[in-house]
Amino acid sequence: MTASIPATAPDTAKLLAHLAAQPVLADRLGGSPAQWSIHEIGDGNVNLVFAVRGPAGAVCVKQAPPFVRVAGPKWPLTPQRVLFEHRALTEHRRHAPLYVPEPLHVDAGEHLLAVEYLEGHTVLRGGLVAGARYPHFAEQAARYLAHTLFFTSDLALPAGSKRELAALFETNTAMCQIMENMVFTEIFLPHPRNRWTSPELDKDVHALRQDTEAKIAVSRLKSRYLSSRDALLHGDLHTGSIMVSASSIAVIDQEFACYGPMGFDLGSLLAHLLIAYFAAGAHGGDRSAQQDWLLSTVEQIWGGFRTHFTDLWHTHATGDAYPPALFTGTAQAALETERQRYLDNLFTDTVGFCGAEIIRRVIGFARPADFTTITDPARRATAERRALALARTLLTAPTSHRTAADLTTTAQDS
Ligand code: SR1
Ligand code: MG
Numbered sequence: 001m002t003a004s005i006p007a008t009a010p011d012t013a014k015l016l017a018h019l020a021a022q023p024v025l026a027d028r029l030g031g032s033p034a035q036w037s038i039h040e041i042g043d044g045n046v047n048l049v050f051a052v053r054g055p056a057g058a059v060c061v062k063q064a065p066p067f068v069r070v071a072g073p074k075w076p077l078t079p080q081r082v083l084f085e086h087r088a089l090t091e092h093r094r095h096a097p098l099y100v101p102e103p104l105h106v107d108a109g110e111h112l113l114a115v116e117y118l119e120g121h122t123v124l125r126g127g128l129v130a131g132a133r134y135p136h137f138a139e140q141a142a143r144y145l146a147h148t149l150f151f152t153s154d155l156a157l158p159a160g161s162k163r164e165l166a167a168l169f170e171t172n173t174a175m176c177q178i179m180e181n182m183v184f185t186e187i188f189l190p191h192p193r194n195r196w197t198s199p200e201l202d203k204d205v206h207a208l209r210q211d212t213e214a215k216i217a218v219s220r221l222k223s224r225y226l227s228s229r230d231a232l233l234h235g236d237l238h239t240g241s242i243m244v245s246a247s248s249i250a251v252i253d254q255e256f257a258c259y260g261p262m263g264f265d266l267g268s269l270l271a272h273l274l275i276a277y278f279a280a281g282a283h284g285g286d287r288s289a290q291q292d293w294l295l296s297t298v299e300q301i302w303g304g305f306r307t308h309f310t311d312l313w314h315t316h317a318t319g320d321a322y323p324p325a326l327f328t329g330t331a332q333a334a335l336e337t338e339r340q341r342y343l344d345n346l347f348t349d350t351v352g353f354c355g356a357e358i359i360r361r362v363i364g365f366a367r368p369a370d371f372t373t374i375t376d377p378a379r380r381a382t383a384e385r386r387a388l389a390l391a392r393t394l395l396t397a398p399t400s401h402r403t404a405a406d407l408t409t410t411a412q413d414s
Helices: 012-020 023-029 081-095 124-129 137-151 159-169 173-184 202-209 212-227 262-280 288-315 331-363 377-396 404-413
Strands: 037-040 048-053 058-063 072-076 103-107 112-116 231-233 242-244 249-251 258-260
Touching: 012 023, 012 037, 012 048, 012 058, 012 112, 023 058, 023 103, 081 103, 081 112, 081 137, 081 159, 081 173, 081 231, 124 242, 124 262, 137 231, 137 249, 137 262, 137 288, 159 231, 159 258, 173 212, 173 331, 202 331, 202 377, 212 262, 212 331, 212 377, 231 262, 262 288, 262 331, 262 377, 262 404, 288 331, 288 404, 331 377, 331 404, 377 404
Parallel strands: none
Antiparallel strands: 037 048, 048 058, 058 112, 103 112, 231 258, 242 249
């Protein structure tokens, strides 16, 4: 991001006083507030994030200003977003406790959320930009996705519980609107928030604005995002929303959580791994081993997700969709065929959403550090143009990608 951070000095003394009044936080930090330290550590676009340390431990505190952090007060945004994040953390942690941090405290009035401090973890995107690989990441991400999406869907939840849960997220309107505008609409228009590598990509951006086939395809996906209530999504699952260590991952930043199409989360994560793949080729030095790992990670995430999701459907089909009572005896084979058709359709959705997310990260407001840290504009534009070429193909021809290997082959050929 090149936008400047507004000069709003956070009132850290007030924040510490608030934390001190919460026994769960005061106990975790230990000692007295005079012994606590507080540092702003956030690098995201939307909120302030603080590391608070005491003699006994640390907590991570997120504070939502009533505007978008990197834009300042000229872009107001509801500070109630921390409530939706807390709800999603709580729900997703029930289903994937190994991969979702513990929420410790939320305060609607102060617009702050405290979660466990993830000692020894760094933001995945930062690691990828530095050239790192994480051998366990694909398996952990696949399990996280399978568990959070399956257990919040109609395959696992009785209809009444599912509707009640979905209703808790139905009014995360302001955050969903950001996605509706930024992912599916603004980038195809001459919107003032759009940014790209100019003048190198000017013609590409102009071509996209005239690209009716792409606009139909992205509008079809927007309609899915607006109308689907398939599962509780993270809603913004990029590599800046995942903390990693050598052996574990923790998925953070659930403020965009909503019920929606499962392919939105899957496609977003794959998009950012592919963005890292293209960027790695332009950072300088030999990054071929990392690039191979990134493509293999894309394939392993989809493959692992498909396996785990199918297994859960076999073992935990406690929801009202596909009632097991209808599929006894020989009908079980037909149900198995239907499961595979369901997952094939989900992959088609995933491919399309992946394309949409890549495009908006090349020419939209929230450009990722993978690209923006490439200092040579010509090299950056080459990487971004390859990403755009892949993205357009995914967006307009999702069904010609039947497997994750098809997807990575198209990436290599782009
Ligand atoms: C207001 S900017 C919104 C984007 O930045 C965040 O990092 C999210 O990814 C979101 O899409
Ligand atoms: Mg975020």
